[in-house]
Amino acid sequence: MNLRNLAIWGVIALLLIGAWSVFTQGGGGVGKAGGATSGLVSYSDMVNKISTGGVGKAVFTGDKIEATSKDGKITWITEAPSDSRGPLVTALTQTSTPFVYHSGGGNILLSLLFNALPVLLLIGVWIFFMRQMQGGARGAMGFGKSKARLLTENKNKVTFEDVAGVDEAKEELAEIVDFLKDPAKFQRLGGKIPKGALLVGPPGTGKTLIARAVAGEAGVPFFTISGSDFVEMFVGVGASRVRDMFEQAKKNAPCIIFIDEIDAVGRHRGAGLGGGNDEREQTLNQLLVEMDGFEANEGIILIAATNRPDVLDPALLRPGRFDRQVVVPNPDVTGREKILRVHMRNVPLAADVDVKTLARGTPGFSGADLANLVNEAALAAARRNKRMVTMFDFEHAKDKVMMGAERRSMAMSEEEKRNTAYHEGGHALVAMSVPSADPVHKATIVPRGRALGMVMQLPEGDRYSMNFVQMTSRLAIMMAGRVAEELIFGKENITSGASSDIKAATNLARAMVTQWGYSDELGTVAYGDNQEEVFLGHSVARTQNVSEETARTIDKEVRRLVDEGHVEARRILTERLEDLHTLAKALLEWETLSGEEITNVLKGVPPVRDDLDKQMPLGPSVSVPISPRPDTATA
Structure with a gap:
């Protein structure tokens, strides 16, 4: 940021110097002539004026020539390179007209600066765009670097108290957190730290929220990345990012790496499409090697989330890589009640709101659906200028979430x-x-x-x-x-x-x-x-078995x-x-x-x-x- 500001101020300074030079050079003849009027003449006219004896003094400044009349009232100005001043100097000598040379060194320096200015500007623009593209060694010159972000949740910290309705999943991950905090407790009985935990469940059940809670509870470095961040148009970039990610993790061990939507990179191999050398397969192979390959990665726990475990490669799911598959299902009635209470913490509720009734009234709702329900009820109450959210607002919100908004303006015969x-x-x-x-x-x-x-x-x-x-x-x-x-x-x-x-x-x-x-x-x-969808890398055609x-x-x-x-x-x-x-x-x-x-x-x-x-x-x-x-x- 400082270098960028310095370059901008340098360009501004060059422009100011150039403007000052133009103005001072343009007004130099007037000052030296003591307020005399000046005018531009051709080179031949200047020679004629000197030859006829009408010039009292001549001054050579670079390529500019100023000649002042004998009465000092008129100044003529012309330009001529040094190699073409012969006739002019001869005329001055013959008429015994005094003339002097002023050094043009300053002007030469300014001329060099102005000539170099376009080149300097191009170099500055190139440096600026290269810094933007690199983005801290993660852009055009660093596309092989990992995009994993080290998560620090000093603000809006999420803990297990903010996660409800998935008690079994919390217990599984809480054990991992305990292992990171006190590994000796498990190691003295021969237990080893799990290599990875795969969170499996429908969309909206809170898989990413649980991972954030692990980050808040663990007290160790927590790297987060999306599965799509490994996919690039350049072959080998994904594998390079996997290597770099684990190198960063080794430097910060013990730590946790969270990969969201791992099915973007962990799809089943061996479809025969694109050969065995496509970018996604190379990235998956590198991930498999890093998780449980020749070199052990002690103190690194990998947590991943997906809602499509059926398309993941079997090698990714075996023990030693993802030791645990934690199911995060849609909550039951007790879980829905707890989730609703979490989302209602900051909502002023009327006395008629029965959370148990709402929980019983929303079977099949995921955690995201329940959060949306509470939000829609609050918005409905706000539209009616209420101070508290009533049960009627929740009923209205439930109908809106399940069926859509009412279309009372629709004209039906x-x-x-x-x-x-x-x-x-x-x-x-x-x-x-x-x-x-x-x-x-x-x-x-x-x-x-x-x-x-x-x-x-x-x-x-x-x-x-x-x-x-x-x-x-x-x-x-x-x-x-x-x-x-x-x-x-x-x-x-x-x-x-x-x-x-x-x-x-x-x-x-x-x-x-x-x-x-x-x-x-x-x-x-x-x-x-009964396969509902066809995925490249898993199946390329339906089979008819009847x-x-x-x-x-x-x-x-x-x-x-x-x-x-x-x-x-x-x-x-x-x-x-x-x-x-x-x-x-x-x-x-x-x-x-x-x-x-x-x-x-x-x-x-x-x-x-x-x-x-x-x-x-x-x-x-x-x-x-x-x-x-x-x-x-x-x-």
């Missing part, structure tokens, strides 16, 4: 509203009538996101599996919207609003047949390739299960046709009904809504969208 009301009413009635289903939490015909309406069901607790009755009940619920349109408007007036329901029902039925063994004809056999006859049987069984759900939904809605009309009319009038209000409406009791914050009675648990009715434009 009365016919479309009526069709949507019967569609969602069909979902709600069948959900309340099938043998095994979660209770209905809310039904709405207010457009949200891409959906024109939605029915949400209320799970009574976290669920990790489903039985056959629950699956068939779910199929009936999914088909209920389409059946309601058929019964009320006729097949010729069915809309495309059930497209997402049909797709979801088909996917569920196919999984029942091909993955879960719910078909007597196909038996308990898994069919098809015959054409089996594929026809699968399609037949899927059709049978979906049709059975359709028949069950038609039976229920035919028996409760009057209830369907009653519920649809209530939805048209009130637009949004809670599960309790739906039950009361079917008993003939209309909803009571006195205050905005009490328009939606809060249930004891969560709303989970079952099958939104999409816009007909996007269906």
